[in-house]
Each structure stands twice: as structure tokens, then as C-alpha cells.
Amino acid sequence: MTLKMPYQCFINGAFEDAENGKTYDTINPTDGSVICKVSYASVGDVDRAVAAAKEAFDNGPWGKMNPRDRGSLLFKLADLMEEHQEELATIESIDSGAVYTLALKTHVGMSIQTFRYFAGWCDKIQGKTIPINQARPNRNLTFTKKEPLGVCAIVIPWNYPLMMLAWKSAACLAAGNTLVLKPAQVTPLTALKFAELSVKAGIPKGVINILPGSGNDDTSCFLLVICLCSCAVSNLKKVSLELGGKSPLIIFSDCDMDKAGMSSVFFNKGENCIAAGRLFVEESIHDEYISRVVEEIKKMKIGDPLDRSTDHGPQNHKAHMDKLLEYCEIGVKEGATLVYGGKQVDRPGFFMEPTVFTDVEDHMFIAKEESFGPVMVVSKFKDGDVDGVLYRANDTEYGLASGVFTRDINKAMYVSERLEAGTVFVNTYNKTDVASPFGGFKQSGFGKDLGEFGDSSIHMSHHF
Numbered sequence: 001m002t003l004k005m006p007y008q009c010f011i012n013g014a015f016e017d018a019e020n021g022k023t024y025d026t027i028n029p030t031d032g033s034v035i036c037k038v039s040y041a042s043v044g045d046v047d048r049a050v051a052a053a054k055e056a057f058d059n060g061p062w063g064k065m066n067p068r069d070r071g072s073l074l075f076k077l078a079d080l081m082e083e084h085q086e087e088l089a090t091i092e093s094i095d096s097g098a099v100y101t102l103a104l105k106t107h108v109g110m111s112i113q114t115f116r117y118f119a120g121w122c123d124k125i126q127g128k129t130i131p132i133n134q135a136r137p138n139r140n141l142t143f144t145k146k147e148p149l150g151v152c153a154i155v156i157p158w159n160y161p162l163m164m165l166a167w168k169s170a171a172c173l174a175a176g177n178t179l180v181l182k183p184a185q186v187t188p189l190t191a192l193k194f195a196e197l198s199v200k201a202g203i204p205k206g207v208i209n210i211l212p213g214s215g216n217d218d219t220s221c222f223l224l225v226i227c228l229c230s231c232a233v234s235n236l237k238k239v240s241l242e243l244g245g246k247s248p249l250i251i252f253s254d255c256d257m258d259k260a261g262m263s264s265v266f267f268n269k270g271e272n273c274i275a276a277g278r279l280f281v282e283e284s285i286h287d288e289y290i291s292r293v294v295e296e297i298k299k300m301k302i303g304d305p306l307d308r309s310t311d312h313g314p315q316n317h318k319a320h321m322d323k324l325l326e327y328c329e330i331g332v333k334e335g336a337t338l339v340y341g342g343k344q345v346d347r348p349g350f351f352m353e354p355t356v357f358t359d360v361e362d363h364m365f366i367a368k369e370e371s372f373g374p375v376m377v378v379s380k381f382k383d384g385d386v387d388g389v390l391y392r393a394n395d396t397e398y399g400l401a402s403g404v405f406t407r408d409i410n411k412a413m414y415v416s417e418r419l420e421a422g423t424v425f426v427n428t429y430n431k432t433d434v435a436s437p438f439g440g441f442k443q444s445g446f447g448k449d450l451g452e453f454g455d456s457s458i459h460m461s462h463h464f
Contacts, residue, residue: 005091008039009212010195012052013205018213019044026188029097029314029350030304038188041211046180049209053151053178056206063148063176071122074173077201078115084197085112088162088190093305095189096161097314097350100306102268107190110434111166114450117434118170121452125175148176149238156191158184158316159271159372165191167438167449173207180209186317188212240447242273242439245400246370248393249276249429250415253285253383255405256427260289261376262296264403264429266354270374271316274401276429277370278360279378280389286380290358293376294340297354302345314350315373321350324373331357331366331377341374362392370398386415394420399441403429422448 341355
């Protein structure tokens with residue numbers, strides 16, 4: 001397969017170098033090699049992108065377009081993404097380290113589903129007719145109309161580069177907004193390929209603008225956030241944030257151990273916002289459960305993510321790899337038992353061994369802080385102590401996701417209703433869907449992605 005990977009800023013419907021000509025290297029985490037040089041957007045680029053998006057919203061065809069026609073364009077964009085899905089998955093694997101089979105199914109596959117789902121909403125965003133109190137009946141009519149906000153600033157993370165782009169931008173576009181998007185510095189390539197496909201789909205110029213670059217200095221396109229996403233009182237911008245998690249997973253002794261827990265931690269190399277950051281395993285099955293986990297880890301094939309037989313690819317970038325090693329060192333120093341892993345794999349690239357800690361006490365760093373990597377953190381709880389383990393599971397500043405495994409439906413419902421998280425998985429994990437709202441409580445952010453309504457959601461499977 002011949003890959004065509006755009007590498008410049010995408011502003012007002014065209015690819016162009018950064019205003020100051022600055023570039024940076026994007027790195028292949030499989031071997032540390034340079035994939036290509038990517039434009040490094042500047043303050044001037046942000047200004048031009050915002051101006052293009054505002055012009056497209058105020059005076060371009062996008063804001064005046066019939067919603068059904070807008071939906072047709074988004075359906076066409078989804079079709080083009082599907083036509084190029086193998087190319088997109090390959091780029092994602094090379095740039096982010098995602099195992100190709102997972103990149104094809106989830107990173108790219110769910111991105112396509114997301115655009116199709118929201119394309120279908122374009123002509124279904126409706127207001128209401130409201131009866132009002134009045135002196136003379138049938139004289140007055142009140143109706144509401146839902147309007148787009150305007151220019152939206154979107155900043156996406158590096159763990160699911162294309163899928164997060166889809167989650168954040170598809171609904172925005174369906175409602176008639178325009179956008180300026182900053183991909184993560186370390187994973188810009190599928191966002192830029194998406195921009196190329198948007199032109200082929202016929203999305204008008206200025207509707208989508210993509211600015212690669214850093215996020216931590218005064219000359220970067222991180223100023224996009226300052227320009228458009230400040231939630232200071234003087235600015236009053238609407239902000240939706242999905243932040244960190246330390247998702248608890250409670251495994252009771254009556255669970256089906258063949259289905260309980262592996263994918264909850266090691267899915268996508270642990271670079272997963274809803275990864276089960278801490279497992280609570282009932283005491284009577286704890287040792288058997290850990291034995292089974294280690295046995296399954298030993299079967300995992302670690303290697304090149306483009307190899308279709310690979311189970312576990314490299315971590316996204318070197319700085320993250322180094323943080324994971326430090327995280328494991330802290331766990332050992334605090335007295336947790338390192339059962340398996342904890343080291344970098346002896347091969348080129350940023351490969352982390354799948355890792356298991358037991359005897360983790362509530363006060364420990366690894367009990368409280370998210371690793372965002374393939375690190376299973378396990379604590380015991382006494383048999384039958386449902387309320388005690390619920391207290392420990394909820395004793396966190398985060399509330400993105402959580403889970404419970406048990407064959408007892410009454411216990412499942414009791415626990416799921418009391419776990420303080422935006423999503424509760426029951427006898428399954430990581431089974432998200434574009435039609436189901438997604439978002440967190442507490443310090444895990446506010447606002448919801450996906451779905452129609454901003455409800456909390458309980459995901460259930462039939463494995464009771």
C-alpha cells in the first residue's frame with residue numbers, strides 16, 4: 001500500500017506551510033524513526049484559521065445549507081473514510097502504535113460509525129412548540145429553534161487520534177458549526193488525512209481547519225484554546241471537557257472469570273481513558289484470578305503493530321514510556337507486589353511489558369493516580385463486603401467509568417446504581433457505542449459526547 005500522508009496545516013480548505021515555516025518530527029513508536037516533518041502552527045496560523053472558520057459560518061454556504069444537504073455531505077465523508085479505512089488504519093498504526101487490527105475496527109471503524117450516526121441527526125435537530133398562558137386563547141404562539149454556536153475549538157488527545165476527532169467534531173458539524181482543531185503533537189497524521197478526505201467529500205472551505213503543533217508554549221496553536229475555549233467569567237464560552245479517570249472495576253467471586261477483566265486494562269496498550277485503573281477482587285478468588293491474568297499475559301504477542309497477529313504494540317511516545325516506568329518504580333517503592341512486568345521490552349521502540357501489581361493499599365500512589373498504560377493495579381476486598389468495596393471504589397476524585405462482574409443480577413444493579421461514574425459496565429468492559437452518551441463525573445470533566453441526551457449510562461451484557 002502506498003501511503004499519502006499530508007503534513008501541512010489545513011486552513012480554509014487548503015494545505016499550507018506554517019506561517020513561520022517551522023516544522024517538527026513525528027516519530028514512529030515501533031522503532032523510534034522519523035515518519036515525516038509536520039508543520040508547526042504559529043499564532044498567525046491560529047488567527048487565520050479562526051478567521052476562515054468564522055467567515056465560513058457567517059457568510060459561507062455551510063451556515064445557509066439545508067440540514068439534509070449538510071447530512072448528505074457528512075454521509076459522503078463517512079463513505080470516503082470507509083473507502084480509505086485500510087490506509088487510515090495503517091497511518092494510525094505507524095503514528096500512534098495502535099495494533100492494526102484494533103485500529104481498523106475501533107480507531108477507524110468507530111470514527112466512520114460516528115460520522116454516519118451524526119450525519120443522520122442533521123435534519124432531526126428540532127425545536128418545540130410550547131403552550132403559554134394567555135388572556136385570550138389561540139392568539140399567541142411560542143416556538144423554539146435550536147441554533148449552531150458558531151466557531152468551535154477542538155483539542156484532541158493522542159490515544160485515539162482519529163476516533164477522538166470524530167467524537168468531538170461530527171456532532172459539531174452536524175449542528176452546522178465550523179471548527180478549528182488541534183491534533184495531539186505526537187499523532188497528527190490521521191487528522192490531516194481526514195482533512196484531505198473532507199475536501200473530496202465537498203465540505204466547503206473554512207468549515208474544517210486543522211493545526212498541528214505543540215500545546216505548551218507561547219508560539220504554538222495551543223493559543224487556540226485561549227482564543228476560543230476559555231471558560232473565564234469574562235469570556236463565558238461553552239466548554240465540554242473529557243478529562244482523566246481512575247476507573248474502578250469490582251470483581252465478585254461469583255463472576256465468570258473467563259470474561260472478567262483482561263480487556264479492561266490492556267485494551268489499546270492501556271492508553272484508554274476508561275481503562276480499569278484499579279481492580280477490586282473478592283478475597284476468595286483473588287489468587288486464582290491473578291494466576292489466570294498472568295497466564296493470559298504470557299500468551300500475548302508483543303511486536304510490530306502492523307503485524308496482523310500482534311496483540312500488544314508500542315506505547316505512543318517515549319515521554320509516556322518513561323512515565324510508565326517511573327510509575328512502576330513508585331509502586332514497588334511503596335510496597336505493592338510486582339507480580340509481572342514493570343519493565344521496557346528488550347527491543348527497539350517504546351514497548352512496555354503488560355504489568356500486574358497486587359497488595360495495593362488505598363493510600364498508595366498507584367491506587368490513586370492513573371497510569372494510562374498497561375498496568376493492572378489490584379486490591380483485595382473481604383468476601384461479602386459490598387458496601388465496603390463500594391466506598392473504596394468511589395473514594396477517588398475521578399468518575400469517568402467503572403465496572404462490576406457478578407452473576408447475581410440484584411448485586412449487579414445495587415452496585416451499578418451506587419458507583420459514581422458516568423458509565424458503569426456490567427459483565428463487560430470497553431463496549432462503547434456512538435448512540436450511547438459518554439462523559440464523566442467529578443474531576444473527569446463535564447459535558448457528554450455521542451448519543452442524543454446527556455445522561456449517565458449503564459452498559460450491560462447478558463453474561464450474568
